[in-house]
Amino acid sequence: MPKKLSRNTHENEVTDESVYLSRRSLLKGFGGSILGYHSPLLYSDKSSSTGNEFGSELHQMLFQKIKSRLKEDAIKLAESTPFNYASSYNNFYEFGSGKSDPKKNAKKFITDPWEVSVQGECDGAGTYHLEDLVRPHLLEERIYRLRCVEAWSMVIPWVGLPLLSLLKRFKPRSNAKYVKFETLYDPIQMPGQKSLFSAIEYPYVEALRMDEATNELSFLALGMYGKILPNQNGAPIRLVVPWKYGFKSIKSIVKIEFVEERPVTTWMKSNPREYGFYSNVNPSVDHPRWSQATERRLPSSIFSPNIRPTEMFNGYGDEVAYLYRGMDLKKFY
Amino acid sequence: MPTFAFLSVCAVPFLWVFLRAICTLIFDKNYFGADPGMELVTFFGQVAIVFLFMTLSFSHLGRPLKTLRVPRMRRILGLSVFFYATLHFASYLIFLAGFEFEKYYYDLVTKNRIILGSFAYFFLFLLAATSIDSVARNLGIAWVYLHRSVYLIAGLVVFHVFLSAKENFSFSVFLFCGCLALLGVRLSKAWRRSKLRTPIFKA
Numbered sequence: 001m002p003k004k005l006s007r008n009t010h011e012n013e014v015t016d017e018s019v020y021l022s023r024r025s026l027l028k029g030f031g032g033s034i035l036g037y038h039s040p041l042l043y044s045d046k047s048s049s050t051g052n053e054f055g056s057e058l059h060q061m062l063f064q065k066i067k068s069r070l071k072e073d074a075i076k077l078a079e080s081t082p083f084n085y086a087s088s089y090n091n092f093y094e095f096g097s098g099k100s101d102p103k104k105n106a107k108k109f110i111t112d113p114w115e116v117s118v119q120g121e122c123d124g125a126g127t128y129h130l131e132d133l134v135r136p137h138l139l140e141e142r143i144y145r146l147r148c149v150e151a152w153s154m155v156i157p158w159v160g161l162p163l164l165s166l167l168k169r170f171k172p173r174s175n176a177k178y179v180k181f182e183t184l185y186d187p188i189q190m191p192g193q194k195s196l197f198s199a200i201e202y203p204y205v206e207a208l209r210m211d212e213a214t215n216e217l218s219f220l221a222l223g224m225y226g227k228i229l230p231n232q233n234g235a236p237i238r239l240v241v242p243w244k245y246g247f248k249s250i251k252s253i254v255k256i257e258f259v260e261e262r263p264v265t266t267w268m269k270s271n272p273r274e275y276g277f278y279s280n281v282n283p284s285v286d287h288p289r290w291s292q293a294t295e296r297r298l299p300s301s302i303f304s305p306n307i308r309p310t311e312m313f314n315g316y317g318d319e320v321a322y323l324y325r326g327m328d329l330k331k332f333y
Numbered sequence: 334m335p336t337f338a339f340l341s342v343c344a345v346p347f348l349w350v351f352l353r354a355i356c357t358l359i360f361d362k363n364y365f366g367a368d369p370g371m372e373l374v375t376f377f378g379q380v381a382i383v384f385l386f387m388t389l390s391f392s393h394l395g396r397p398l399k400t401l402r403v404p405r406m407r408r409i410l411g412l413s414v415f416f417y418a419t420l421h422f423a424s425y426l427i428f429l430a431g432f433e434f435e436k437y438y439y440d441l442v443t444k445n446r447i448i449l450g451s452f453a454y455f456f457l458f459l460l461a462a463t464s465i466d467s468v469a470r471n472l473g474i475a476w477v478y479l480h481r482s483v484y485l486i487a488g489l490v491v492f493h494v495f496l497s498a499k500e501n502f503s504f505s506v507f508l509f510c511g512c513l514a515l516l517g518v519r520l521s522k523a524w525r526r527s528k529l530r531t532p533i534f535k536a
Contacts, residue, residue, distance in 0.1 A: 085367040088367070089366060089367035089368065093500070097499075097500065097501050099366075099367075099368070100366075150499075151429075152367075152368055152371070195501070196503075197501050197502065197503035197506075198500055198501055199500045199501070199502070200500050270500060271500075286443065288444075289444060289445075289446060289496060289497070290429075290440070290444065291436070291439065291440060291443075291444075293436075294431060294436075296368060296370055296371070296428070296429075298367045298368050299363060299366075299367045299368070300367075300368065300369060300370060300428075301357065301363055301365070301369060302354055302357060302365055302369045302370075302373065302428075303357070303358070305370050305427060305428045305431060307428075307431040
């Protein structure tokens with residue numbers, strides 16, 4: 001992972017901080033996590049051997065004290081099961097509109113075999129098995145902030161591949177201006193798709209402008225927290241665009257299409273006044289029904305609401321602001 | 334004794350939250366899911382709505398409820414609505430507005446659902462404040478008219494819920510129908526009573 005990308009997101013910000021950090025630090029000795037605490041190189045083993053060679057007794061003692069302190073914290077934090085929050089509290093309307101519905105209803109979701117159909121303005125059109133799509137790529141981990149349009153946020157370590165590297169293989173033509181994605185449509189497996197009272201049309205459609213899709217932040221996730229993507233989080237393959245509201249990050253993708261015209265995306269169609277095509281995280285453009293100026297970082301507790309200001313482009317301005325130069329983001333929300 | 338039992342039943346939703354809060358403190362565990370703020374706001378709001386509809390349908394449920402022999406039962410129900418609406422409002426202020434009154438004020442002037450909700454709460458407050466016997470006696474007939482605004486509150490609440498829904502409007506439609514039905518029953522009863530009072534045949 002390029003260092004630049006991890007500039008804002010430290011490992012210790014991961015929603016699943018406890019288990020994730022403690023797992024690693026337990027494995028590698030607590031010394032590793034002390035020295036690597038604010039460094040993206042936490043994974044490297046080079047700091048774990050510092051255990052025994054101390055110049056003075058003072059250093060030895062300090063090290064022991066810090067170590068025991070960290071151990072205490074790690075054990076305390078590990079009691080909560082934070083991977084559970086990211087995998088049990090999310091929106092996936094195909095599996096129900098409640099936050100805990102996806103986990104409940106996606107248990108038997110079949111993701112193998114999985115095919116992705118590639119269509120439109122490209123030379124590599126066709127239907128691909130997921131394993132053929134993934135095989136030639138080296139997977140990487142990216143820790144991204146996820147900001148939901150509903151004003152809550154998480155930090156999640158995704159595992160996957162940059163969208164750009166996959167799109168390149170399909171050789172899009174020069175008249176491909178947008179990339180359109182579609183979620184599986186299968187009302188038998190996805191009970192939410194036959195809900196009578198829902199104002200959403202299925203299959204779920206999302207799209208990115210070509211330059212957004214080829215930005216190095218755009219990511220296709222196949223796993224999270226070092227595990228295969230849970231069904232409820234969009235298995236087997238989903239998009240992650242961290243500078244846009246969560247609903248842009250379409251789940252369980254079965255179709256990728258290169259198109260010339262800007263597609264009408266699902267939420268835009270359902271309520272154009274509330275959801276625009278770009279849906280960039282922007283604290284100064286309100287959702288008509290609530291303010292986007294702040295967010296609740298989850299998990300929060302009833303004794304600390306954990307409210308923090310929302311950043312422009314979810315804090316990824318350096319990487320993506322150039323895409324929107326000269327655009328009135330109040331109009332193109 | 335029946336009053337106390339009834340009061341405790343009304344307090345069950347609150348005690349349930351309270352118990353979980355205490356457990357959170359003692360066991361240092363989260364019993365409220367990933368987003369406790371949102372959960373509390375929604376939960377207290379829903380409980381307040383249930384009590385509101387119980388209050389509205391009270392006179393139509395009269396006979397079975399009378400056997401419980403609880404004096405001033407409707408008042409207890411009405412005050413429960415106010416109690417849970419207060420918790421709903423307070424948890425909105427604390428967890429969603431971050432206890433910043435500028436933020437509440439901003440929402441109040443820009444967001445319709447907050448305006449509706451605040452209005453409904455304001456009327457609920459008036460009703461709760463005038464629910465004491467002596468006040469009611471002093472207000473006389475004005476008290477009756479004032480307390481009919483509970484139907485206005487119900488209307489405001491229905492629209493508040495409607496504007497809070499994201500894509501599924503079934504709950505607000507359900508509430509709307511319930512509201513219409515209760516209002517219809519109430520009006521038809523009033524109409525029949527007024528017909529009884531005016532003699533049709535004069536001797």
